[in-house]
Amino acid sequence: MNCNELKSLVQEYVTRELTPEDRHRVDTHVMDCQDCRRELALMSAVVSGLDSQPASEPPAGFAARVMAGLPRQRELVLSPWWSLAAAPVLGVLAYLFRAPLLESVLRLAGRTGIGQVSVTELGLAQMAIVPAVVVLLALGVTAAAATYCWRSC
Amino acid sequence: MGREVEATAEESLVRRSAHGDGRAFAVLVNRYKGMVFSTACRLLNDAGRAEDAAQETFIKAYAALPGFRGEAKFSSWLYRICYNSCISMLRKKRPEVELKEAATASVPGPVEEVRSRSIKQAVMDEVVEMPEDYRAMITLYHFNGLSYEEIALTTRKPLGTVKAQIHRARALLKTRLIERVGWEELRKVMWT
Numbered sequence: 001m002n003c004n005e006l007k008s009l010v011q012e013y014v015t016r017e018l019t020p021e022d023r024h025r026v027d028t029h030v031m032d033c034q035d036c037r038r039e040l041a042l043m044s045a046v047v048s049g050l051d052s053q054p055a056s057e058p059p060a061g062f063a064a065r066v067m068a069g070l071p072r073q074r075e076l077v078l079s080p081w082w083s084l085a086a087a088p089v090l091g092v093l094a095y096l097f098r099a100p101l102l103e104s105v106l107r108l109a110g111r112t113g114i115g116q117v118s119v120t121e122l123g124l125a126q127m128a129i130v131p132a133v134v135v136l137l138a139l140g141v142t143a144a145a146a147t148y149c150w151r152s153c
Numbered sequence: 154m155g156r157e158v159e160a161t162a163e164e165s166l167v168r169r170s171a172h173g174d175g176r177a178f179a180v181l182v183n184r185y186k187g188m189v190f191s192t193a194c195r196l197l198n199d200a201g202r203a204e205d206a207a208q209e210t211f212i213k214a215y216a217a218l219p220g221f222r223g224e225a226k227f228s229s230w231l232y233r234i235c236y237n238s239c240i241s242m243l244r245k246k247r248p249e250v251e252l253k254e255a256a257t258a259s260v261p262g263p264v265e266e267v268r269s270r271s272i273k274q275a276v277m278d279e280v281v282e283m284p285e286d287y288r289a290m291i292t293l294y295h296f297n298g299l300s301y302e303e304i305a306l307t308t309r310k311p312l313g314t315v316k317a318q319i320h321r322a323r324a325l326l327k328t329r330l331i332e333r334v335g336w337e338e339l340r341k342v343m344w345t
Contacts, residue, residue, distance in 0.1 A: 011323055038336070046327050049276030050295035058190035059204060063182045066211045067175065 001029045006036045013040065014047045087138035094131035101130045167227050171218040178218075182211055185228065188297065189235050195292040196239040198281050206242055210235040225306060232299065233307045236289065243285055279329045287322035294319050 006029050012018045013026050030037045094101060169177035189210050193203035213234050221230060280291055293299045293307060301319075305312045 011320055042327055042331070042336075043323065045272055046276060046323055046330065047295070049273045050280070050291060050323075050326075052273055053277060053296055055187055055191040055296075056194040056200070056203075058186050058207060059200075062186055062190070062204065062207070063179065066182050066186075066208050067179055069208060069212050070175065070178070070215050 001025045003029075003033060003036055006030070006033075007039060010036075010039055010043050011047075014043045087135050087142065090138050091131045091135040094134035095128070098128070098130045105130070163227060164223065167218065167221065167223070170215065171221065178215055181227070185231055186211075188228070189231060192232065192235050192292060192297055193239050195280070195296055196236070196285075196289055197242060202242060206235065206238045209238045213238065229299075229303050229306055232293070232297070232303070233309075236293070236307050240285070240289070275330060275334065276326065279326050279333070282329075283322060283325065286318055287325065290315065290318045291322050291326075 006026060009018060009022060009026060013023060018026065026040075030040055163181075166177045166181055170181060186207065190203060190207045193206040193210070194200060197203050197206060210231065214231055217234070221227070225233075280288055283291065289308065290304065293304045294301075299307065301312055301315050304310075304315045304319075308315065310318075
């Protein structure tokens with residue numbers, strides 16, 4: 001190995017990126033060459049000075065300031081996937097409680113003068129409209145949440 | 154095993170944050186605030202602006218999280234946002250002259266300085282005065298411990314360019330240290 005070759009390898013030597021064979025060649029060369037020994041010592045000092053720099057700590061309250069600076073709206077919006085998963089669950093619940101739900105709706109309709117129908121007069125197919133409406137509403141929420149996420153992200 | 158569990162826990166935090174879970178994101182902020190702030194400090198050499206850049210990094214990351222696909226590590230992705238924020242701050246206002254003035258304002262003299270403040274500080278002072286590109290490379294490689302490949306991803310530069318710039322930066326640092334203090338003085342400091 002000559003001095004020029006050593007100069008081209010000195011950084012890799014110091015950062016331990018050389019193969020064992022090349023390390024050995026460098027070691028052998030610097031034993032007899034004072035200039036290269038100096039070169040190696042200097043680069044070692046530079047690299048060790050760089051590697052031993054302490055990390056800077058952010059000032060107190062930094063994380064709180066970051067959190068306070070985040071946009072608020074996203075936290076209020078349900079993920080479209082959650083509302084999509086909620087749709088069938090809400091549908092099943094609405095189907096199980098279809099009679100009391102429908103009764104409440106019809107009572108409200110009767111009070112407001114929209115119509116006067118008793119739950120007992122309705123067939124099973126007509127009562128299924130309640131869970132269907134609930135599922136549709138949940139899917140509507142899903143679509144709205146997905147649209148919001150798509151626009152804001 | 155431990156790392157896998159940690160990675161899974163981080164994936165979950167990232168996913169929850171992407172869905173707007175503020176508490177999950179607060180955990181990520183606390184985990185990476187030191188890394189992001191340190192990087193910004195070194196790139197900008199100004200604690201006030203570094204805090205702004207670090208804050209901007211997290212806010213941008215939060216907004217962009219739904220688009221994070223997990224192809225790179227979360228930390229590498231965060232480094233890229235931090236690096237871009239700092240570079241854009243440096244381009245908006247180039248405080249090179251101010252930096253040099255600040256770096257040399259209270260320095261008693263080259264030899265005394267090295268003797269009294271140690272080689273580490275002398276190296277750091279020289280890094281501050283390096284060109285932006287070199288300073289960024291040195292920061293990411295030596296201070297943040299990123300690999301060449303990770304730096305290439307962060308800075309969107311070819312791997313060969315990254316390696317060459319790191320080499321040139323170290324060579325420049327070595328030359329400037331000798332110019333500043335002289336080999337004989339440097340040797341005294343290195344071996345005392």
